[in-house]
Each structure stands twice: as structure tokens, then as C-alpha cells.
Amino acid sequence: MPPTDFEFATASRIIFGPGRAAEVASTAGRLGSRALVCTGAEPERHDGLLEDLRVPFALFPVRGEPTVDLARTAVAVARDEGVDLVVAVGGGSVIDLGKAVAMLLGNGGDPLDYLEVIGEGRLIDKPSVPCVALPTTAGTGAEVTPNAVLASPEHGLKASLRSPLMFPRVAIVDPLLTMSCPPSVTASSGMDALTQCLEALVSIRATPMTDALASEGLRRAAAGLRRSYADGSDMAARTDMALCSLLGGLSLANAKLGAVHGLAGVIGGTIEIPHGAACAALLLATIEANVKALRTRQPDGDALARYEQVARLLTGRVDATIEQGAVWIEETVRLLGTAKLASYGLVPDQVDEIVARALVASSTKGNPIELRSEELRGVLTSAT
Numbered sequence: 001m002p003p004t005d006f007e008f009a010t011a012s013r014i015i016f017g018p019g020r021a022a023e024v025a026s027t028a029g030r031l032g033s034r035a036l037v038c039t040g041a042e043p044e045r046h047d048g049l050l051e052d053l054r055v056p057f058a059l060f061p062v063r064g065e066p067t068v069d070l071a072r073t074a075v076a077v078a079r080d081e082g083v084d085l086v087v088a089v090g091g092g093s094v095i096d097l098g099k100a101v102a103m104l105l106g107n108g109g110d111p112l113d114y115l116e117v118i119g120e121g122r123l124i125d126k127p128s129v130p131c132v133a134l135p136t137t138a139g140t141g142a143e144v145t146p147n148a149v150l151a152s153p154e155h156g157l158k159a160s161l162r163s164p165l166m167f168p169r170v171a172i173v174d175p176l177l178t179m180s181c182p183p184s185v186t187a188s189s190g191m192d193a194l195t196q197c198l199e200a201l202v203s204i205r206a207t208p209m210t211d212a213l214a215s216e217g218l219r220r221a222a223a224g225l226r227r228s229y230a231d232g233s234d235m236a237a238r239t240d241m242a243l244c245s246l247l248g249g250l251s252l253a254n255a256k257l258g259a260v261h262g263l264a265g266v267i268g269g270t271i272e273i274p275h276g277a278a279c280a281a282l283l284l285a286t287i288e289a290n291v292k293a294l295r296t297r298q299p300d301g302d303a304l305a306r307y308e309q310v311a312r313l314l315t316g317r318v319d320a321t322i323e324q325g326a327v328w329i330e331e332t333v334r335l336l337g338t339a340k341l342a343s344y345g346l347v348p349d350q351v352d353e354i355v356a357r358a359l360v361a362s363s364t365k366g367n368p369i370e371l372r373s374e375e376l377r378g379v380l381t382s383a384t
């Protein structure tokens, strides 16, 4: 049973619904006097939203996943422009960069002063400047998490800035913003959202609150993932996936994740791969390894019952077995066409190093059972 003694933290305000992105105009006007607006590589996609913004702003387009150097550049621009507010409208990459900038404007210093694992891990003890986050993918839930992932090519790693002071002030989740996602982005970000709900539900840190949120997130993934991939203009499916992503973010921020995310974080620092594509490649093999280890070493814990619950939520069948849930995931990954890790350049020589790093990764600590290095190696091999 999950503990009845827990905490729950999130953004100060969450606004959800089709068309509600327009509220960024008034929201920003209440929170600051000059904004840095972080967007994806095509800021013109958001012209309609930004022309109504009630504060002057400087644009900072983000191409690709954010790095330590990009965060430094963005902070320098923000300081030059004298901004006191960050608006991030984009995928997880853009939102993470926005959260990193907001934290560094509030605390001063360099990303490496605070980064976990590769930096000094210094305590973040001052509030970020207000950050308004509007996700345009249905994937990471970064609009309601307290961390920002930055890649450091020189370390070959991705690492997080993390603090309860880094939750965005306002999260505006508008499914309409995700309608332009091409199928490949719908597939990889959707698999990230599904995996986050699933790992939070079987996490050893799960609580009654995260259970409620993650279960609903899985139900929404079952309803919306295949449909939003098949038809990107399906509004109901896009809404299901936007909710799945939000619920995944709320869950992971308060329950931690598991071995899929432990491995995916390290893999993302080693090769160039969309984060969700790494999750898609790893999910089935991780479930199989976890279930096998649980049946052997912890047959009486409640994790196996949780995997049965996952199977019921995904298949919609009250009598579904863990194996039938695994088949649903296998078929979904095949339908979405996400590739295995080898297609992104992962080679067998990299496996041992990735396993060693994943074993100590923060996400791995939420896994329902401590996997041994040979078990993680098996997961990685079958995902490659």
C-alpha cells in the first residue's frame, strides 16, 4: 500500500483547456514588466499569441534540446534585456530552458554551480523569477515539474537543475498548441507521457495522490495515443494526450520514475535521440525485467498488482493480465513506428558505461525493484 504520509507540490496555478493559451496575455501582464519569451525554432508559429502579450518582450528561439552553454547564452540575453519574467512556449526542451533561465535570474551564478551529477549541486535557495509555461507537445509535463534537464556535450551527460523553487508560476496547457505536432513528435512525446504515468504508478515512491493522477493519465493514453498519431486533427485525442502529459508531470514530480527514465536520461547524453523515442524503445523490456525480478525476489509486494492495474487501464479489460498489458504496449510501439536504439547510433561498446551510470541515476531510484547490472544490460540489449 502507498504511504498515507506524503507531500505534493506543483505549479502555483494550472490552466487547462482548448483555447486557453490566449490567457498568457493577461497572465504575463500580472507577473512582470518585461519578458524573455523562449520558443521553439519557429517563433512565428506563435505570432497570434505573442502579439497580444501585455508586456514588452525579447524572443529567444531554442533549436534542439537545451545545453549548459545555451542556458548561459539565454541568461546573458535576459540580463541585457532587463527581464523580470520568462514565458516558455514550446516542447519540453523550450520549457526546461525557460525554467533554467528563470532560476538563474533569481539565484545568479552559472548552471554548473547548481547542476546535479556534473556540477557542484549547490542548493538553489532563492525563488526563480516568475515563469509561465505553455507546452506545445503532449509529453514531458515539464510545465509542472521542479527540474530542468540540460545536456552537457563535454561530459556526455544530461543532468538536472532541481528545486521546489523551480516550479513554473503558471502552467497553461492548451491541447490546440499540440495540433501541429508531426506524427513522429506525437509518437515520441506521447510515449514519454505514457511511460511517465506508468513508472509513477509502479514507483516505490507512489502516494495515493500520484496513484489517482497516474491512473487517469494511463486511461487517457489508452484513449488518445494511437488516435492522435493516426489523425493529428482529432481534437478529443489531442486533449486526452495533453491531459496524460500534464498528469504524468504531476505524478513524476511527486512519485519519481523508474529504470526507463534512469536509462533514457543517460542514453540522451550519449547519443542524439528524442527523449520519448528512448522511452519507447526501453519500456517493454524494462517491464519484462521488472516483472521477472519481482516474481523471483519480491512475489508478495504490491508492485505486481500495480502492473496488473496498468494492464487493465491500457487494455480497458477488467481481467487483463500483465502479459496482455505488455502486448498492448508492444503493438502500440509498433503502430507508432518508433525505432530501436541502434537506429540512433547506439553501439554495444557503449552499453556497460550506460548501465553503470543508469544504476545511480536519480530516476532509477523510484523503480519498483532494484535491478542488477546484468538485468539493466539485458534491457538495454533488447532495446538496441
Ligand SMILES: NC(=O)c1ccc[n+]([C@@H]2O[C@H](COP(=O)([O-])OP(=O)(O)OC[C@H]3O[C@@H](n4cnc5c(N)ncnc54)[C@H](O)[C@@H]3O)[C@@H](O)[C@H]2O)c1
Pocket (backbone or CB within 6 Å): 040, 041, 064, 065, 066, 090, 091, 092, 093, 094, 096, 136, 137, 139, 140, 141, 142, 145, 146, 147, 148, 149, 158, 177, 178, 179, 180, 181, 182, 185, 188, 189, 192, 268, 275, 276
Ligand atoms: N523537466 C522535466 O520534467 C522533463 C521531463 C522529461 C523530459 N524532459 C526534457 O524535455 C525534452 C524533450 O521534450 P519534448 O519531448 O517535448 O520534445 P522537444 O521539446 O525536444 O521537441 C521535439 C520537436 O518537436 C518540435 N515541436 C514541438 N512542439 C511542436 C508543435 N506544436 N508543432 C510542431 N513541432 C513541434 C520541436 O521544435 C522539436 O523539433 C528533453 O530535453 C528532455 O530531457 C524534461
